[in-house]
Amino acid sequence: MRPILMKGHERPLTFLKYNRDGDLLFSCAKDHTPTVWFADNGERLGTYRGHNGAVWSCDVSRDSTRLITGSADQTAKLWNVQTGTQLFTFNFDSPARSVDFAIGDKLAVITTDPFMELTSAIHVKRITRDATEQTGESVLVIKGPQGRINRAIWGPLNSTIISAGEDAVIRIWDSETGKLLREADKESGHKKPITSLAKSADGSHFLTGSLDKSAKLWDVRTLTLIKTYVTERPVNAVALSPLLDHVVLGGGQDASAVTTTDHRAGKFEAKFYDKILQEEIGGVKGHFGPINALAFNPDGKSFSSGGEDGYVRLHHFDPDYFNIKI
């Protein structure tokens, strides 16, 4: 396959997200402008100007009309996807890290980093259909975990919130009361900070990637460990194929150590693993730095990766990918 290279960002990529129809790809980077691309040919559709810091993550509503972004400028912003205009700004007292729309797009979960004396927190915001009625009030604020919460997503039926972060523990919270429901087993859990978390297409399980050079698959309700994928690099990004039983892990050595070694030593490939057999299927090379973001097109026929090198690489699979046998 010949990947499409998109060089719209000046700084390392942080997050990638496809809309539900799989025709738009949203990219966030440490430069301050999230960008939207056409997912088929990689053409840039527009940029969302207004943030004043690195943008850590984004999410798009199911009908592809609204985008939410979380940024290090201590805000999360709602955008009109089509025009790139700001609809609302949620102000926080510390950098916003992760954002995720609930099923139905009526709620959003936003995590904030520990900053100065503040601890990290998970905020649940109500999203109104009409942007003029939008308020910044939190429906719920959850505090407790030590260190940064790198990712928080909604569980099934919006009844839970799953969070993971620097303390390497995955937690499931009640999204109504904020009570801690489950905590991942210390024995089977990750040993180092969790960098990424991705839900399967049906939402029945999710995958976490960690700096302990492994990725783990968990049941979304019981939080039991299903599978572990061991690799030889810290995992920065994970993605699950919606079509085949494949998982993709992206990573590479720490960005600060990149220049001291040659690019082959860094292991900057996106590694494909068989979801069930936990065996490596193959690797896709290309980035000149660690992979920070991975996303699968909802049709499962293409995926994109974003690297520390500032490139988004959009890969449309060759036909023989779909017949790969181990």
Add this chain to the structure above:
Amino acid sequence: MAIDQTDPNPNQSKPSKLRWGELEEDDDLDFLLPPKEVIGPDENGIKKVIEYKFNEEGNKVKITTTTRVRKLAKARLNKRALERRNWEKFGDAVREDVGSRLTMVSTEEILLERPRAPGTKPEEIKVAGDSLAQLSKGGAVLMVCRTCGKKGDHWTSKCPYKDLAAPVETFVDKPAASETSMAASGAGKGAYVPPSMRAGAERTGGSDMRRRNDENSVRVTNLSEDTREPDLMELFRTFGPVTRVYVAMDQKTGTSRGFGFVNFVNREDAQRAINKLNGYGYDNLILRVEWATPRSN
């Protein structure tokens, strides 16, 4: 939507001859023919059509047509997506000039690299002929283990007593001495060995090392990353006694750098190896085998 892309390669199977007695007139014998058969398309899209007919000489001919059916990608016809396709550009994308080239298609073909060859593990290539196998037997006399001193049983690298032997403190120099002496005595063809190269002679590091490496040295490039020294040894020993096999490794990653050197005792063997293995497919790659050129410094 499926489009039949035909690349017919009709194999004409051996016609089963009709008895001349049965051949009355050349009309309407079609009922004698087996019906047309269609096999597939299988998961690779290979479809086989087997037909039978009579040729001019009245012989029954079986025609097998193999075609590949390829599915063309169905265009997604999501109304919303189509609508979005026509959206106005906004933000920085508005001022984008045509020459900005933000989006490019990679010039490089990137493949999903399998950790090993699909299906099987990479195995050594079969010996190309009997003569080569003979040669390897002949070379067995020269196979002297440098660790235990046994002749013709195993190579040094395969020595079972390897771990017991005292570690060689200067690995590079010492084998050189034994190798050359072996070459001198073992070859037995009265090949001239310069005094400086003879066993026990005084040696001076650098130039000598290069000298050793140049002797009947064959450079092998385009090796796959999985190829290790034993693999190369396996591949080249069929041509004659080999004194040294070396695969360049990346010190940082520990992976192969894709080239190596093989030293032969006999120049003829080396030449034969070059003739035979240059362009040889090995582990999905086409080997390049040539005389090693001395380093120019």
